[in-house]
Amino acid sequence: MKKFLAIMMLAAVSAAMAVVPGRVGPVSTYGKLVANGGKLSGSCPSYKDKTVQVKGMSLFWSSAADSALVYYTSQAMGLMVKDMGIEVLRFALGVADEKFDSHGRSYTTGGKNDQKAMVTKMVRAAVENDIYIILDWHIESSSGYTNEAKEFFAWAAQEFGQTHNVIFEIWNEPTGDMGTVKSHADAVIPVIRQYSDNLILVGSPGWSSQPDACANAGITDSKKNYGCTLHFYAATHKVGGGYDAAAKSAMSKGVPVFATEWGTVSADGNGSPDGSASQAWVNWMNQNGVSWANWSASAIREQSAAFTSLTLNQGLKYSESGNMVKGYLQGSHNYSDCGLGNHLGSATADDGFSTGVANGATTDLIDDMEDGDRYTYTGGFWSAWADSDDDHDGRGSTKITNKKWTNDFGKETYDVIVPAKEGNDSKYMAALEGIYIDQGSYKWAPYVAMGLNLTKDTADFSQLSKCNSISYKYKGAAHNFRVELSSITNYNFHYVDAEASKDWKTVELTADMFQQHTTWADPQITDLKKNLGKANRLAWEVNGVVDRPASEIQPLFNYLYVDDVRCDGVSIKAISANDAPTSSSSTVTPKSSSGTVIASSSSTIAPVSSSVVVSELVLIDDVEDGDEVLKTTGTWYAYTDKEPGGLSTIANVYDDALPGYVVNMTAADDPTNGTAGFVGLKGILINPGTYEERPFVALGLNTNADTSLGVDLSACNAISYRYKGNAHDFKIQDGSVTDYDYHLYKNPTVADWTTVVIKFEDIEQMGWGEAKVLNFANIKKMAWEVLGWKTSMDQPDVDYLFVDDVKCVTSTVGIKKVARAASGIKLSVQGAYLNIITPKSGNVKVQVFDLMGNLVKGVSESMTAGMNQVSLENLSRGNYVVRVMMGSASTTARVSIR
Numbered sequence: 001m002k003k004f005l006a007i008m009m010l011a012a013v014s015a016a017m018a019v020v021p022g023r024v025g026p027v028s029t030y031g032k033l034v035a036n037g038g039k040l041s042g043s044c045p046s047y048k049d050k051t052v053q054v055k056g057m058s059l060f061w062s063s064a065a066d067s068a069l070v071y072y073t074s075q076a077m078g079l080m081v082k083d084m085g086i087e088v089l090r091f092a093l094g095v096a097d098e099k100f101d102s103h104g105r106s107y108t109t110g111g112k113n114d115q116k117a118m119v120t121k122m123v124r125a126a127v128e129n130d131i132y133i134i135l136d137w138h139i140e141s142s143s144g145y146t147n148e149a150k151e152f153f154a155w156a157a158q159e160f161g162q163t164h165n166v167i168f169e170i171w172n173e174p175t176g177d178m179g180t181v182k183s184h185a186d187a188v189i190p191v192i193r194q195y196s197d198n199l200i201l202v203g204s205p206g207w208s209s210q211p212d213a214c215a216n217a218g219i220t221d222s223k224k225n226y227g228c229t230l231h232f233y234a235a236t237h238k239v240g241g242g243y244d245a246a247a248k249s250a251m252s253k254g255v256p257v258f259a260t261e262w263g264t265v266s267a268d269g270n271g272s273p274d275g276s277a278s279q280a281w282v283n284w285m286n287q288n289g290v291s292w293a294n295w296s297a298s299a300i301r302e303q304s305a306a307f308t309s310l311t312l313n314q315g316l317k318y319s320e321s322g323n324m325v326k327g328y329l330q331g332s333h334n335y336s337d338c339g340l341g342n343h344l345g346s347a348t349a350d351d352g353f354s355t356g357v358a359n360g361a362t363t364d365l366i367d368d369m370e371d372g373d374r375y376t377y378t379g380g381f382w383s384a385w386a387d388s389d390d391d392h393d394g395r396g397s398t399k400i401t402n403k404k405w406t407n408d409f410g411k412e413t414y415d416v417i418v419p420a421k422e423g424n425d426s427k428y429m430a431a432l433e434g435i436y437i438d439q440g441s442y443k444w445a446p447y448v449a450m451g452l453n454l455t456k457d458t459a460d461f462s463q464l465s466k467c468n469s470i471s472y473k474y475k476g477a478a479h480n481f482r483v484e485l486s487s488i489t490n491y492n493f494h495y496v497d498a499e500a501s502k503d504w505k506t507v508e509l510t511a512d513m514f515q516q517h518t519t520w521a522d523p524q525i526t527d528l529k530k531n532l533g534k535a536n537r538l539a540w541e542v543n544g545v546v547d548r549p550a551s552e553i554q555p556l557f558n559y560l561y562v563d564d565v566r567c568d569g570v571s572i573k574a575i576s577a578n579d580a581p582t583s584s585s586s587t588v589t590p591k592s593s594s595g596t597v598i599a600s601s602s603s604t605i606a607p608v609s610s611s612v613v614v615s616e617l618v619l620i621d622d623v624e625d626g627d628e629v630l631k632t633t634g635t636w637y638a639y640t641d642k643e644p645g646g647l648s649t650i651a652n653v654y655d656d657a658l659p660g661y662v663v664n665m666t667a668a669d670d671p672t673n674g675t676a677g678f679v680g681l682k683g684i685l686i687n688p689g690t691y692e693e694r695p696f697v698a699l700g701l702n703t704n705a706d707t708s709l710g711v712d713l714s715a716c717n718a719i720s721y722r723y724k725g726n727a728h729d730f731k732i733q734d735g736s737v738t739d740y741d742y743h744l745y746k747n748p749t750v751a752d753w754t755t756v757v758i759k760f761e762d763i764e765q766m767g768w769g770e771a772k773v774l775n776f777a778n779i780k781k782m783a784w785e786v787l788g789w790k791t792s793m794d795q796p797d798v799d800y801l802f803v804d805d806v807k808c809v810t811s812t813v814g815i816k817k818v819a820r821a822a823s824g825i826k827l828s829v830q831g832a833y834l835n836i837i838t839p840k841s842g843n844v845k846v847q848v849f850d851l852m853g854n855l856v857k858g859v860s861e862s863m864t865a866g867m868n869q870v871s872l873e874n875l876s877r878g879n880y881v882v883r884v885m886m887g888s889a890s891t892t893a894r895v896s897i898r
Helices: 026-030 074-084 107-129 146-160 178-193 211-215 243-252 275-288 320-329 462-466 528-534
Strands: 004-007 033-036 039-042 055-059 088-094 132-138 166-169 200-202 226-233 257-263 291-297 365-367 381-386 404-406 412-414 417-419 428-433 447-453 469-476 479-485 494-498 501-509 535-543 559-568 596-599 610-621 635-640 664-666 677-682 696-702 718-725 728-733 743-747 750-759 781-787 800-815 826-830 833-838 842-850 855-863 866-871 878-886 889-897
Touching: 055 074, 055 132, 055 320, 074 107, 074 320, 088 107, 088 291, 107 132, 107 146, 107 494, 132 146, 146 166, 146 178, 178 200, 178 211, 211 226, 211 243, 226 243, 243 257, 243 275, 257 275, 275 320, 381 412, 428 447, 447 559, 462 528, 462 559, 469 479, 479 528, 494 501, 501 559, 528 535, 535 559, 610 718, 677 696, 677 718, 696 800, 718 728, 743 750, 750 800, 781 800, 826 889, 833 842, 833 878
Parallel strands: 004 501, 055 088, 055 291, 088 132, 132 166, 166 200, 200 226, 226 257, 257 291
Antiparallel strands: 033 039, 365 559, 381 447, 404 412, 417 428, 428 559, 447 535, 469 501, 469 559, 479 494, 479 535, 610 800, 635 696, 664 677, 677 800, 696 781, 718 750, 718 800, 728 743, 728 781, 826 833, 833 866, 842 855, 842 878, 878 889
């Protein structure tokens, strides 16, 4: 069995496993790149006096949007190596809050930890793929942020400077004078040289268009291993226009030139690729031995972008420019390992499978699953969940084929412990199987995840604070591995992404390799290393991409196998599930006799069921009168994406007298409706045309005949309507949103007429625009929007959407009571305490579930008759379901912590 080790060297652990090349490529062939007169040579004996030219791609700003960041992955790098033949990849590290960073992702604007984690990930991938990686201080400025640059390059050189793969580019595109650039270089280069003698690249004025000025500046380098960069865009800067002469002048001075950024298009990144000018530059670089990286390996909305897709599981999809560059890159390479033994970390490692730990023995394994009992050696348990298991943000349609079982807390969950197979020589492993990713009507990116709670009662596992590293073995789908801290209350947990692997692969992770999403509102950025003692769960998440068809987002492998989860530095006494401890709360005297009773129930057991009571307050329209006028005097209508350039259509008749589409329908159009009339879209055909966002058709209404006015719906707390047909976004507008980030709720495709009740609190913006509070006292428009996919001709599930009986309602949810003898247990919440009144003394078991059904707190203790309290202080604000059991009696209630 072939095993690739993909392990980062630990700063404080000498026995760390290594990243070693998984193939023979340019780094094994040439060795370290070395300045040799006006050319680059290699450190391998055969290339010490030969010109070495390497070619590849430059990533877009690392502080930019997801259309850039999806290519900052080992999966993307591997695809570019295999499909394009790249030999070098440039990491364009966003330094400051510039034009491509509105989210605080840049190194100097709060994104330092994430940027370092991304660098670590990509350097590891470069070593494994045996290619060069340029660490580029990517800024367009008259200031080089020299102090911050010294800090970053000191860290990068110390961590990675002994590998042959890494090249340091210390200032992307200066816009000031060469004297400032020289001062910056003379300050940064010595910092790098403390740890590494690898190649350093220096920019020049005019957005690095003057390599001759760079070569003449007298830059000081104790190792004399530096070069100057050349940047050009072929459609604007032609061969013979001066840039090439400046580069030849630099080379004649004995300083090599590296074209670390060049484009096939105009200097602004747009315009059609200029094939003849690009070919002339490629010929010139080949003739002069100039290495290069094309701008850019991304799917951003610029003509310079090489790719068009935000998903990679179906491979790379090329733009016009990307296809051209792919042709320039491909060619025969006679790679041969010269024997320098390049690697990252220790050169040896043992990655055999664990065969079990005796109960009571000491180990650093959190679990190796060898006992097959679904419980961890720390006393916790395994589970799995998906976007289809909860409908708070709309219900997804992701599926797995794992069977289910009922755990100790009465919750049905997926069984993820299965017999080991496919190259695993142990007895058991954890697995997600038959994975099918489908966003459905879920608001965010679809997902399925499996995880292990570190303790039985989901409390913090303080021992994890002693972890030097966390490691595990896996095979299968690309995924995010995350450490969940109890202090993170908005799901923005620390994560590391792992690429798909057809062979068993071992990863070892230190705290500084994890990232958080910096673009989230209140991202709760936390130092993971300092807070590892607050960890309560580890999880492996296989996810898709938001707003893409299911056919595009399936994982490369429809399974994920995990084994041997280990925490180096921790001494765990392996315990069986029956010995697993639970935290307890003391019985206390209540602080006050006051308190609101949330609910009391009859003697029953979970799962809790609820009834929804709906009261109609405003009938917006029942469409029984057969015209387009609403009960509120507004009108129905339909529209398509025609105005912004789309070509989507509907089969509804267009009536010039309205003017507009006829959306009113009768029982003859669909007898299953059971009423005289309804409204709808039919014959839906999606075609994006030239529209760059998601194509659409929509059914809409103005609530008032005077469209400058709205209708006051503030007495309600929900919108209700019946519908049949395609999935859609229900949107509601008060006129305050001007950037199209409307408040919405997603609903799935249904084959039969279905009534939905959408609470106002669940109607939210997607978050990419300006945040607005929806004013329910002035609702002007509603819409039912059927969407396609960006740049895709994929059609909706069905070609119609019918809507009826639109109402403004009040909706109350109550816990159903079972007609049996009352348990006598009563519950209320007082501040951060759960008050429990019991009719007698005895042992009481308390379980608190979040609304996804995950157990978040468990208490088992002896209580006296009367009032008792259990602390809920470690829970974040929100809604929970509480179950209290005493003997054969139980009470279940939904509570709110404010």
